[in-house]
Amino acid sequence: MATPVVTKTAWKLQEIVAHASNVSSLVLGKASGRLLATGGDDCRVNLWSINKPNCIMSLTGHTSPVESVRLNTPEELIVAGSQSGSIRVWDLEAAKILRTLMGHKANICSLDFHPYGEFVASGSQDTNIKLWDIRRKGCVFRYRGHSQAVRCLRFSPDGKWLASAADDHTVKLWDLTAGKMMSEFPGHTGPVNVVEFHPNEYLLASGSSDRTIRFWDLEKFQVVSCIEGEPGPVRSVLFNPDGCCLYSGCQDSLRVYGWEPERCFDVVLVNWGKVADLAICNDQLIGVAFSQSNVSSYVVDLTRVTRTGTVTQDPVQASQPLTQQTSNPGVSLRRIYERPSTTCSKPQRVKHNSESERRSPSSEDDRDERESRAEIQNAEDYNEIFQPKKSISRTPPRRSEPFPAPPEDDTATAKEASKPSPAMDVQLPVPNPEVPARPPVLTATPTPKGEPAIIPATRNEPIGLKASDFLPAVKVPQQAELVDEDAMSQIRKGHDTMCVVLTSRYKNLDTVRAVWTTCDIKSVNIPPTLSTPIPRCLPS
Known part of the structure; x- marks a missing residue:
């Protein structure tokens, strides 16, 4: 039976x-995990499809380097x-x-889209957080409280809260x-880079950091718990979709954590x-x-990663109030976010600033159209990613195919093959019942053909054939003598x-030397031939 191919757990994709x-900033689309947006010092925002080499769309309009980018859900x-x-x-669908x-x-350090309404939150180096209404094109509210740059912003899943992380720890x-x-969470001794x-x-x-x-x-x-000992500053974290664990993107490694206990x-x-x-x-x-102008993408197969730590509740604990402390310190019972029944936003429920502060000049629309462009550089990929969304939604939505994992290295394959595999234990008994089922079919054939007569031979050479007929003629001594004579x-x-x-050249040179010594070229009767080279200098 063929040895099963052992694939890699993590590999570089592109x-x-x-x-x-x-490149100054980038972001992955969290819904598909296939869309990548990058911002650079060339004042452009480029969109890419993961594992494809060509840029889908390039967005222009900024007059300074792009410091932060974000995609909506x-x-x-x-x-x-x-x-x-x-x-x-x-x-992106209208490409404008x-x-x-x-x-x-000051420069924009962080951005985030509201999960349901048409709002955008922005954090800046000027220590301010602003909430923008995209429809009314103005600032809804400004939040003050940080003393240094705001590095990360995240809306809660129900859209009621906003978490901010800053350099003020x-x-x-x-x-x-x-x-x-609502609350301030101190405790970090360095700049806070990310919240989730x-x-x-x-x-x-x-x-x-x-x-x-x-x-x-x-x-x-x-604070519930604190995980220490990271190999470097923590810049990216992500919860598993079912909430069983937290992934931390560390320096050259991915770590999977639980929090109760840590x-x-x-x-x-x-x-x-x-x-x-x-994503x-x-x-x-x-x-x-990213490093300089290059962006690299990597894939980790989560089916081969340990992700234990799912919270389970027994019937007694499920009947208790959520605010009551359970007897088991390792199990947490917390409230669950209440999603709104519809995706329609309600602007009147968000505290607004005055109407005069929200309004923007009416002539700004025309100026935006002139200064900003959306250059579609790959029409095929653009139509595949953005245009089908205008059609009737498919239920359930079609999922993209996972990236195929490359085979493991030879050394790693040998180690994996030496380990007992549960899959091999299941596959080995399968061929055994098929083996005894075939002999009855073979017995129907004539038996004399299955018993050939073997006659032992008394010679070590084939009868009627000469081995010399199949070998090249050996004429090494004569061939060597002929080769020496020809050489x-x-x-x-x-x-x-x-x-x-x-x-001939010596005679010509001797003539030239004699003429050179007497300094009388006209008296020479025999001139040198044109093919004879004249030396640049002659010995005295």
Whole structure:
């Protein structure tokens, strides 16, 4: 039976040159895990399809390097913030600029789309957080409280809260309805780079440059646990879709964590350097990293990664109130986010600023159209990704195929093959019942053919054949003598010819020397031939 092919757990998928200058930011589409947006110092936003070499669309309009990009959940809109503080929103299906938002006094460090309404949150180097209404094209509210740059913003799954992480070592939670800060989470000793909400529970994770990951309870507003010992600054974290674990993109590795109690389930070595963003699709984790103008993508097969830690509840615990502390400290019972019944946004429930502050000049629309362009560079991929969304939705939606895993190296294959595999134990008994079923079919054939007569031979040579007839003729001594004679004749012929040439040239040179000495060229009766080279200098 053939040996099963052992595939890699993590591998490099692709490396592309994303911009003409350095790449400054990038983001993966979380819905499909196949769409990549990059921002560069060339003031452009480029869109790519993972594992395809050509750019789908290039968005222009910014006049300074793009510092932050973000895709909305359906991957129909993209927002980009620049170093000058301007924010631009593009409609990817219509391939045009949608809004230009001005108001920040420094570069944009973080962006996020509201999960249901048409709102965008922006964090800047000027320490301010602003909530923008895309339809009204203006600032809805400004949140103040951080003392340094705001590095990450995330809306809660129900769209009621906004979490912010900043260089001032703090994480803050904002209530969008009341327009004020709900709680502040201190504890980190370095800049906080990323925050992420649990997909179901009232739980928040934060990663910092102090090499720690902290989990915060959003009911009691206190720390649940702290994971220390990260190999470097934490820049990207992502919860598993079912909420069973947290993935942390570390320096050249992927780590899988649980939080009650804090523990590491698995570590996968991935040579992705400083990973910038993570996404999950088809039980595969996609990670992207950038260096100068290059962007690299990597894949981790999550089916081969340990992801234990799913929260289970018995009937007694399920009947208790959510605010009551359970007897088992390893099990957490928290509230679950309440999603709105429809996706229709309700602007009146969000606290707004005055109408005069929200309104923008009416002439800005025409100016946006002139200054911004959406250049479709690959029409085939553009139509495949964006245009089918205008048709009737398929239920359930068609899932993209996972990326095929390459085979493992020879050394790793040998190690894996030596280990007992459950799959092999299941496959081995299958062929055994088929073997005894075939002999009855073979017995129907005549038996004399299955018993050939073997006559022992008394000679070691075939009868009637000569082995010399199949071997080349050996004439080594005679061939050597002929070769020596031919070589000597060729040498002699060449030697005689060379002697004649050298003798002729010697005579010509002797004549030239004699004339040169007397300094009377006209008296020479025998001039040198044209084929004779004249030396540049003669000995005295």
